[in-house]
Amino acid sequence: MNLIPALSRIRVVLSRPSHPGNIGAAARAMKTMGLERLVLVEPRAFPHPQADARASGARDVLERAVLYSSLEQALAGTVAAAAFTTRPRDLAHPRCTVREAARQLLTESACGDVALVFGTEASGLSAAELSLCRITAFIPANPAYPSLNLAAAVQIAAYEARLAEEILPPAQDRPPPAVAEDVELFFRHLEAVMISSGFLDPAQPKRLMRRLRRLFARARLEKEEVAILRGILNAVDDT
Amino acid sequence: MNLIPALSRIRVVLSRPSHPGNIGAAARAMKTMGLERLVLVEPRAFPHPQADARASGARDVLERAVLYSSLEQALAGTVAAAAFTTRPRDLAHPRCTVREAARQLLTESACGDVALVFGTEASGLSAAELSLCRITAFIPANPAYPSLNLAAAVQIAAYEARLAEEILPPAQDRPPPAVAEDVELFFRHLEAVMISSGFLDPAQPKRLMRRLRRLFARARLEKEEVAILRGILNAVDDT
Numbered sequence: 096m097n098l099i100p101a102l103s104r105i106r107v108v109l110s111r112p113s114h115p116g117n118i119g120a121a122a123r124a125m126k127t128m129g130l131e132r133l134v135l136v137e138p139r140a141f142p143h144p145q146a147d148a149r150a151s152g153a154r155d156v157l158e159r160a161v162l163y164s165s166l167e168q169a170l171a172g173t174v175a176a177a178a179f180t181t182r183p184r185d186l187a188h189p190r191c192t193v194r195e196a197a198r199q200l201l202t203e204s205a206c207g208d209v210a211l212v213f214g215t216e217a218s219g220l221s222a223a224e225l226s227l228c229r230i231t232a233f234i235p236a237n238p239a240y241p242s243l244n245l246a247a248a249v250q251i252a253a254y255e256a257r258l259a260e261e262i263l264p265p266a267q268d269r270p271p272p273a274v275a276e277d278v279e280l281f282f283r284h285l286e287a288v289m290i291s292s293g294f295l296d297p298a299q300p301k302r303l304m305r306r307l308r309r310l311f312a313r314a315r316l317e318k319e320e321v322a323i324l325r326g327i328l329n330a331v332d333d334t
Numbered sequence: 335m336n337l338i339p340a341l342s343r344i345r346v347v348l349s350r351p352s353h354p355g356n357i358g359a360a361a362r363a364m365k366t367m368g369l370e371r372l373v374l375v376e377p378r379a380f381p382h383p384q385a386d387a388r389a390s391g392a393r394d395v396l397e398r399a400v401l402y403s404s405l406e407q408a409l410a411g412t413v414a415a416a417a418f419t420t421r422p423r424d425l426a427h428p429r430c431t432v433r434e435a436a437r438q439l440l441t442e443s444a445c446g447d448v449a450l451v452f453g454t455e456a457s458g459l460s461a462a463e464l465s466l467c468r469i470t471a472f473i474p475a476n477p478a479y480p481s482l483n484l485a486a487a488v489q490i491a492a493y494e495a496r497l498a499e500e501i502l503p504p505a506q507d508r509p510p511p512a513v514a515e516d517v518e519l520f521f522r523h524l525e526a527v528m529i530s531s532g533f534l535d536p537a538q539p540k541r542l543m544r545r546l547r548r549l550f551a552r553a554r555l556e557k558e559e560v561a562i563l564r565g566i567l568n569a570v571d572d573t
Contacts, residue, residue, distance in 0.1 A: 124486055129476040152479055194497075235496060237368040240391055247363055247489040250482070254490050257474060258433075 101260045102129045104204040107249060108169045108176075110136040110224055111215040119149030119157060120246030121213075126153035128253035133160040134169045134210075149246075166212070166224045170275040175203040175315075176210040178220050178228035179248060181241050189231070189313075196232035197255035198262075206271035211252045216245050226305055227275070229312040273321040281321050281328075282308060288328045340499045341368045343443040346488060347408045347415075349375040349463060350454040358388030358396060359485030360452075365392035367492035372399040373408045373449075388485075405451070405463045409514040414442040414554075415449040417459050417467035418487060420480050428470070428552075435471035436494035437501075445510035450491045455484050465544055466514070468551040512560040520560050521547060523567045530571060 107125050112118050118141055122133055133156050135141060142157070150157050163169040170176050177196040191199070200209040212228055214220030225231060234243060234251055243251070273281075286304055289295035295303055316324075346364050351357050357380055361372055372395050374380060381396070389396050402408040409415050416435040430438070439448040451467055453459030464470060473482060473490055482490070512520075525543055528534035534542055555563075 120483060120486075123481075123483060126479045127475050127482045127486070129478075151483070152481055234493070235500070236366050237496075239368075240365045242362075242391055243366045243489070244359060244362060244390070244485075246483075247359075247366070247486060250486040250489055251493055254473070257476075261474070 101201050101204045102256065103131065104208050105130050105200065105256055106132045106134045106169070106173065106208060106210040107253070108134040108136065108166065108210050108212045109138070109245070109249075110166050110169075110212065110220060111138070112141075112245060113139050113216050114245075115140045115143030115146040116149045117216065117245040118143075118160075119146035119151075119153075120244075121249040122146075122150045122156040122160070123153040124246050124250035125253050126156050127250075128257040130253050130256065131156055131159070133157065135160055135162050136166050136169050137164055138162070166227055167275075167279060170210055170212075170227060172208050173210045173275045174207040174272040175200055175230060176212050176228040176275065177230035177232045177252075178212045178225050179214070179232050179234065179252065180219055180225065181233065181236075181243075182219075190233050191230065193232050193234045193252050194255050194259070196230050197252065197259040199230055201256060201259040203272060207274065211249070211256070213245060213248060213252075222305070226308045227279070229272075229315065270317045270319070273316045273318045277318065277321050278311070278316055281316070281325055282311075284325055284328045288332050291332060340440050340443045341495065342370065343447050344369050344439065344495055345371045345373045345408070345412065345447060345449040346492070347373040347375065347405065347449050347451045348377070348484070348488075349405050349408075349451065349459060350377070351380075351484060352378050352455050353484075354379045354382030354385040355388045356455065356484040357382075357399075358385035358390075358392075359483075360488040361385075361389045361395040361399070362392040363485050363489035364492050365395050366489075367496040369492050369495065370395055370398070372396065374399055374401050375405050375408050376403055377401070405466055406514075406518060409449055409451075409466060411447050412449045412514045413446040413511040414439055414469060415451050415467040415514065416469035416471045416491075417451045417464050418453070418471050418473065418491065419458055419464065420472065420475075420482075421458075429472050430469065432471050432473045432491050432494050433498070435469050436491065436498040438469055440495060440498040442511060446513065450488070450495070452484060452487060452491075461544070465547045466518070468511075468554065509556045509558070512555045512557045516557065516560050517550070517555055520555070520564055520567075521550075523564055527567045527571050 107130055146157055147154055177200055203209050234248060290297050346369055385396055386393055416439055442448050473487060529536050
């Protein structure tokens, strides 16, 4: 059904959506742009007649939606994820526009699955959720009223992904990035070693892990690099 | 409230919208991008509680919405209008992408009001409505399911208008285009002269007027040119 292979590697992840109507409208928005892989993290109500109604001709996308209980699970197997935020957050990764994010994701999609990640209607993504995504993106908007409806934000991101696919040159000759779950295992390993070494006081963690996540997000860790880093951690932890 | 002058010259015209919820969602979509001038042509139900609910923080846009009984009235005073269609129509003007259309409109907005024009949910704009708009635009979409929700289409068009405003250089030194109502008076004058001269048989009009409209849409008639053409029509009709 989908004639554009890169688009079939995009997951649209909705974390804790409150309104089932928005889930249906997001499915419709996705399908109009050729995206079909909807992932839901703890939706308040799903399946739901309102979701079906607003999905219109995209009920097949709803029916194939995959549910998880955490964003971390939803991102397993992805090589890049772009988190959408309205407001810049303290210590968040540097933000790029939705257009830039779509181009980055489409480029990375040559190496594996990628994800567009949206938070709950009222408050967006949590800091912990943001830190799971390598790219932080925003949709240029009216500063006096930047509050796009969830499905409207999905529509714009899906539209930019479709255009990016048409514009982008074939994937460059870069080594593939590590998948999300391997990067998470590295961060846990790093944290454990910092604690066991006395560098990080778990009672007073401050923002150390978030700073480190930010650094490695910029670096776009490759699979082999994660292996090397974990080798280092194993080595120092043995001493 | 709106800090971008060019955006304040954009009217968003919804012709015969069926669902009041879509009107509210369109108002919200507009406001998130800094557009505030909503124009409704014969809405089936307005005002309506569903419109208010979906407008969320953009009820002020709804409250200031202007209603007309025809698209022609809604476009009076505009120097350029872009009509959105899903399917190419027989003899329609050449279509451009929403991105190109937004750039054209923002350029023309230096000369006066411009309009983004959307048809009814089920069937879009009629051929007669399309012929009132100089630009015919489409949103790139999945050919297997190009059916964007009305408010989602408004969201993308408003988003592209906002980006176009940021990107475009200052208006070029071109003479201003004629306003819509003057162009319409010219077309009626032309039709009348073709009939009185025997060139056009009103019983068998075929597609003559649509072909002529298409020609002059491409030409982007200027105010003085319309005056000249009407002068010619007056002259030939006197003979």
